[in-house]
Structures are given as C-alpha cells and as structure tokens.
Amino acid sequence: MPSPAGITEVLNPADLARLNGLELLASRVVDGLLSGKHRSQLKGGSAEFTEHRGYVPGDEVRLIDWKVFGKSDRYVIKQYIEQTCLQVIVVVDASGSMAFGLGTESKFHYARSLAACLTRLVLRQSDSAGLAVLENGACNYVPPRANPNHFQAILQRLLDGKPSGETSLAAHLTELARRIKRRGLIVLLSDCFDDLPALKQAMQFLRAKGHEIILLQTMAPEELTFDFGGWSRFDCLEVDGTHLNLDPGLVRKDYLENVRIFLADLKRICGETGCDYQALPTNQPMGDALAYYLQRRGSRLKQT
Amino acid sequence: MSFLNAAFLAGLPLVAIPLLIHLLSRRQQKRIAWGAMRFLKEAAARRRRLWRLTDLLLLLLRTAAFLLFIGALARPLLSASWLGDSVPREIVVVIDQSMSMSRKVGGTSLFDLQREKAHALLGNLKSRESVRILLAGDSPEWLTPEAVQVTPAAVRKLNEQLDKLQPTLGASDLLACVRDAADLEASKEISSRLIVIFSDRQRAGWQMDERPLWNAIQARMKRGAVPCTVSIEFLTETEPDTDNLCVNRIESPRPFASINQALNLTAQVQNHGSHSSGATLLTWQAAGQPLGITTIPELAPGASTSLSISHQFSAPGLFDITCRIEARDALPADNEAHLLVEVYKQLPVLLVEESNTAGPLEKDSAFVLAALGARKTDGVKTDWRSVFEATVIEPGALAATDLRRYRCVILANVRRVEAIDKLEAYVRAGGGLWIALGANTDTAFFNEQIYRGGLGLSPLKLTAPIGDPNDRERFFAIRTSLEPHPATALLSDFQRLDLDRARVYRRHQFDNLSGKDVSAFLQVQQGDPVVIERNLERGRVLVQSIPLGVSWSSLPLCQAYVAMLHEWLWYLAEPALPKRNLAVGESILSSRGAGETAELTLPDQRTVQLEPAIVSGTAEWRYAGTRLPGEYQLQIVGKVSTQFSVLRNISESDLANFSTQDLEQLHSTDGFRIGLDALAVTGKALPPRYPIEGWLLTALALVLLGELLLAGWTTNRRNLRLAPVSMSA
Incomplete structure (x- = not known):
C-alpha cells in the first residue's frame, strides 16, 4: 500500500480538486453489465427507457407498461438501454525518453500524475480502471477493477515505475489489445517517440477491436524550443552510451522542423485512426490541462 | 628560406x-x-x-x-x-686594350679576335641578365658606368661601342679588373656575377708571382655582394709568338735643352723575347726630321743595351724625339719610343746680391754671370750664351720684384732678406731658390728666418763657419754626394770635370742634427755637407755653405763650376717648367697667365674639355686621367696647342705566356675557370631572394x-x- 508521501508524490490534491465534477466519458457504447456511467449496447434491465413495442407471448409480464394499457387497452412493453461499467486502461510510457525534464518535472512524473488523476476519476465514477506501465521493454499491467480500493494498487504501480530503456509503444499496444477482452477506453500517456507507422497500425488494431483511444502526449518545453547554446553533449536517455556532441545552435532549425513534422504526422495518424489527441506539455499545470481537456471532451460528446 | x-x-x-x-x-x-x-x-x-x-x-x-x-x-x-625564377646573372666583360693585343695571329689581331668573341658573348646573353664592360689598362676604366639590362637595343649599342675600341700602348692590370668587378655593388635582382676575360695568354698583367695579392683578390671575391666567378677564355688555341725587341724608353739628363746646347739622348733597347735577336738599326728623329741611325747589336733573351745620340737644337720649341727599331717582331707597337724635349731660348734667373761688396772680381755675381756666358755688346746690350739670362738686383728690391718672371732666384752672399715669405711662396709655387752663403751671411738671421726650426727654406741650421779664407794652405776638398742624384750626375764625372780639384778654404757649417734625411749635393771629403737641398711643395731650394765667388773657395775657377751652375739652375728651374713626359697616371699640368676652356685630345682620339683653375693668379689646366700611354694634345682657346707624352709601361713588352705552373695556379684558384666557354660557367649562383x-x-x-x-x-x-x-x- 503506498505511503501517504508516495501518494502525494503522485497525486496532487490541488489537481484532484480541479477535477471535481468532471468525468471521463467514453464516446462509444461499452460492454459490461455493471452499473456505470456508460451506455451498454446490451438493451434491457434497469436501464434507461427508450421505446414501447407490442407484447408478444413470451415477453416478461413485468415489462408491460400498464399505463399505456389503461389508456389504449393494448398490451405494450418498455424497452431500456442498460448503463454498464466503462473499462479504462491507462497506458503510461515509461521509456527512457520520458525521464527527460530540465526546467519542469519529467515527462514521466507528469504522465504519472495524469494517470493517477484519471484512474481516480474513473473509479470515482464507478467505472473500472486499469494500468499498464511500459517500462524497459516490459509491460507492468494492473487489470481493471471498479473497486475504489483498486486505486491503491494502481498508485503503487505508478510509484514503482522508473523510466528507462527503449520501449516499443506499438508492440505493447498490440499486446494489450490481445489481452483486453472487453472493449473499453485506452488512455495513452506518452511522448510517442516511436515508430509512427507501427503505432498507427497498433492503434488501428485497437480500434478494430472496438476500443476507444485517447492519446495524451507529453513533451517537455525544451524539446519544443531546443534553446541550448554552446557546444554540448547530448546523452541519450533510452540507449546507454549513445550521445551526440554538437553545437545546438547549428542544428536547431532542423531539429525543430523534425519535431514539427513528427507532431503533424502524429496528429494526422490520430485523426485517421479516430483517436482523440491532446497535447500536454509539461510546463502546463496538469490539473488545469486535464480539466480543460475533460470539459471539452464532455461537451463534444454530449453534443453528438 | x-x-x-x-x-x-x-x-x-x-x-x-x-x-x-x-x-x-x-x-x-x-x-x-x-x-x-x-x-x-x-x-x-x-x-x-x-x-x-x-x-x-x-x-x-x-x-x-x-x-x-x-x-x-x-x-x-x-x-x-x-617561384620558378631563373637565376639572373651580371656579366662583366673585360676588354683588354693593352699593347700586346695588337699582335696578329693568322692575319687577325688579337684585339679583333677579342672583339668578335665579345660580340658573340653579348649575343648569347639572356634577357634577364645584365652586362657591364670594363676596359683593362694600366688602371681599369668602365665603358659602361652602370649595368645594362640585356635587350636587343642595348646589345646593339654595346656592340657599336666595342667596334670603336682599339688596342692602346698601355699595359693591362687584369688582377685590378677582377678586383674592381668583384667590388661592384649588386642590385637586388642579380644572384651571381660572371667576369669574363679574353686572354692572349700573356703572363704580364696577372702578377702571377704576387701570392699575397692573389689571396687578397680571392678574399674580396668571397666578400663580394654576390658570388663571383672569373672565366678566362683564351683567344687562341696555341701560344702566340713572343719574340719582341723593344725600345723601353728614351732618356736624357733632362727633358729640356737650350738652343745650340748638345743634349745627349739615350735609348734603352731590350730583347723581351725567348730567342736571341739579330743586329738591327735604330733610327732617330726629332720632330720628324732624321737625327741619325745607331746600330742595335745582337741581344740575348732578356738582355738590354743603351744606344746614345747627341743633338743640338737650333731653335726653341717642343721637339718630339723618336727612335724606331727597324725590324719586324711579334709586337711592332713597342719598336718605337718618344721623348718630348722642350728647347728654350732663354730662361730668366734673378740674382740677388748686395751692392756694397768691394771690387767687381770679388762679387759673386761676376763669376755667375761669367759662367752663364754673359758678355756685353755695344757696351749696353748683353748677349747670353747660356739659356739662363740673369738679372741682378739688390736685396732691397726683392720685395717689389715679380718673381713669377724668373725660373730661379739666387741669393748670393746676402746678409738679410726681408721678403722671406715672398720667397717661400715663390718656391712653393714651383720656383727654384739657390741660397749661396758667404761672409755676409747673418747666421742668427739665417737660423731664425730661413731655417725657422726646420719649417723654413733650409733643412738644416747653421753653426759657426769653419776655416780661414786667407789660409790657402788649409782647405777642404769636395766631392759629390755618395747618393746618386740627377743634379750631380755630370759633376761626378771626374774625368771630364775637375770638381775634385776645387778647394774650399772656409765654409759655413750645417748642424747635421737639426734635420733628418737631408739630401746633400756636395760634401767635404769628411762627409759634412757643403750644398744641401730642400723640396718645398712644388719648388726646390739649394743652400750652399760657400759663396759663388772666389772669396772662400776656388770652385768658380774650376771647369766644373760652369757645369755645376748650369746643372743646378736647370734642376731648380725644372719644377716650374712644364713636365711633358709623364708616367701613366701622372697629371698633365699646364699653366699660363690667363686662359679659357681647353680641349685635351687623348691618344685614342677622344677629347676632354678642361676648365682652368686660378692658382696664385695663374690659370692652370690639370688632367689626371692619363691611363693611356701616347700623345696628348692640349689646345687652349686662342693659343697654340701644346703636347704631352705619357710613357709606356715597359712590362707590357714582355710577351711571355702563362707557364705550366701559372696555368695550374689559375686552375686551382677558387672562383677561376680557365679555357671554358664563358657562358657555360655557372659558378656559385645564389638565386635572388624576394x-x-x-x-x-x-x-x-x-x-x-x-x-x-x-x-x-x-x-x-x-x-x-x-x-x-x-x-x-
């Protein structure tokens, strides 16, 4: 069970407070039988009334709407959409690149806080939350549960995460897709410094399986400005021993162009695969950024 | 770098x-x-x-x-x-204009052969090279004052200048040419210097026996601004003929004469060849008129003989005495010699004597005048048999007398002379002064004014006189000095003259310790000087310790007296007389009362303009560039031209070729290349550095x-x- 210090390390109460009243909604109907915030494709049960239809022998008598019989002297039954439990898997990229942070907290810490907030939110709205931490080529998986006490396990896993090594997002997402039986919501917290075509393929695979994907991309402000001066040695955080000695000023233009192209490609892939994309640079207050996103998402979903 | x-x-x-x-x-x-x-x-x-x-x-x-x-x-x-530059050289071409180059080999003179080779060399020079031409003579003379950059036009001009050159009567100091060429300043562009000498193989001019000189030359070549190489190219494959009978010079007791005075002329003839010469004739001429013929006997190699002839000149003027060997040999140019003799009708002499001397026979002037052949005619006019015409004055008139008119001043037994400074100036300007002491001589005045601590007219001071003029039994015998002197050569002939019979009864004494290296003409037998000489700038002074009369000696009664008087008057007058026969390098000097620009024609027919300098009120024309032997004609505007003769260097007549040892020495001398094509010699060239x-x-x-x-x-x-x-x- 994580210590109180550990909890506050990961979960800022101010950020949590910021998320009060917000909910993480799935845009698609979900599977599941438990009562939650999300619609199930399965009709019947004590779910929300949708329509009447004529009684046919074999229907349950309890479903007969007697008010309508009293008015119309016809036997009709009520049909309902049942509200089931949303399964949310938060995938946190703990590759070496996520360890970067100069002027702000590291991307991993940022993503970790995001993950904590999101899972807390999901559990609070009686949905089930799970976690996958992709670390050093391995996937540390916490199966989704709707039990509020499950948050401890998720927190512990987040605390144990140490970003290092290389991790293939695409491979892990594909693996996750095979593991998860129920359709649900995959929230990917990563800088996505990965092979984009492979990532696209993985995302398409997940979408084909009926999952919804939210990509919350974190990047450090230094990675977006590359405002370094003087001859420097850049040590790779993912591969030990890899470094580059260069004058940042001389490569800055090309570097920024590369980043620009990468982000554009990523957004295009998200658009093509129907994934929801949100950029969360680490210099933005996490709570505000997440709250803003959830509000916007909720508004958008309610309109459809 | x-x-x-x-x-x-x-x-x-x-x-x-x-x-x-x-x-x-x-x-x-x-x-x-x-x-x-x-x-x-x-x-x-x-x-x-x-x-x-x-x-x-x-x-x-x-x-x-x-x-x-x-x-x-x-x-x-x-x-x-x-930078890919070639090594530009400076070529110094030495043209030997010496007399030996006038020899002919196969019908062509060695000088012409030399000229052809010089033309060919100039034609083969490269455009980046520069050239100078040096004329070899008794002293080197540059034909080109500055180095000439080789261009077709420049080469053409140099060839034209070479074509005008001819061999001279002079010698060639080729070692001096090497020295002058090596000492040249070098421009930045040149990296080496090649000195080309075309040799007729004659040994003379190279001073082969002077090792210190050769060492000095080599040292100068090494110290030169650029590396120097000397290329000696022989004009002929074989050694030219060296048989040469030569008239070295014509000599006479003096190059002056008076009318009707016999002058003895002596020609020195030498066989410079390596074979005996046969007997031949020597013809004499004076101003183109034959004087006579003398016979030259057979002479062994190197032997010489003197042949004399006597001649009386019947008219005053300047006479060119020539003698010529009537024989053919390898070098005809030295078969003839010249001597210019100036014949005077009269030469004024001033005789200063005190008039209070008693008796005409007791006057020194009487004896002087008699010796000079003065005799009165018509009781008034005086005829002179001697060329020296004496004017007698008293000492008091000396200050007012213009001494420049007289060739000589004789102070005969004068007590005091107030115009000592004037006399000194006269002597310094070339005049002759004969101080004959006697009974009137004031010793103290003499020592104070005439000796003047050795800085005056006399080289020695006087002490007390010695002897008694009345005691004719005791006397000093006199003789000429043991040191030969041209003024006493005649007096030394005791067979013809009787100087040894002269008796001196009383004489002034000279303090021998009061002067050094004093020349004495006459001495007593014991060695004390009787007549001493002093050269004071251009003039001469004789101080005689006995009078010119008979009061203290019997000298005027001797035959030698007349000869002595004439010889010494000539000797004293000589500095003021123009020197016509000069050695190479000796200055031509001509003086007149006044004058303008003069033109001097040199032996090679070049002319030089001379401006007069005024010295002591007299115009003088001077020329020091007498490097060529031969005849020089000086034409002063409005006057008759006058002639000078520069005598040959007799060493040039020695045609001996380089010996085997000489050639070995030349071959082994650092920086010297013998017998090669001059331009093929590269030497130690330093490329220019920029x-x-x-x-x-x-x-x-x-x-x-x-x-x-x-x-x-x-x-x-x-x-x-x-x-x-x-x-x-």
Missing part, C-alpha cells in the same frame, strides 16, 4: 592557440540527458558535414592568421627558384576577412530567431 627578423619566429608556438581554444571548448561542453534523440540524430546527421567543415575551416583560418602574422613580422625572403611579407600581410587580411565572414555566418545561423514548436498547432 631566410628571414630578416628571425627573432619573431620565437612566437611560432602561439599558432597553437586557436587549436588549444578549440580543444578546451570541447572539453568544457555541457552534458544534457536528452530524450528526443531521434530528432536530434536526424538533424545532426543532416548538418554534421557542414558544421564539421565550418568548424575545421574556422580553426584553420584562425591558425593561419597567427601563422601569417608571425611570418610577416619575421619578414621572410623566398628564393626565386621556389621579401614576401607583403604577400603574407595580404593573405592575412584575406584570412581575417574569411574568418570574419564565416564566424559571422555561423553565429548568425546559431542565433536564428526560430519560433518554438507548438504542440497544439
């Missing part, structure tokens, strides 16, 4: 500064743990070549800037051979400009204002 300021090369280690800064900046690089390596790798891969090249170029430019700056401060000199600091500074400016531009471009690129990437864009 050499450097003018090599000390600055000590700063070369500073060239490493840019490299050190480059390395240190690398070591001080920041380390950044970076996540987005993939984007950086792509960017670095794309730009690596460019920024590595830029980096390296900046390092090279900065290093080059230091190197060029230090190099420019050190002021390097780059050899022309590095200072290149100007180029280095220009390169430095370009390097700094390049560094500035490249560094600026790099900084500009480094500090580009680029908008950060927006994740939400």
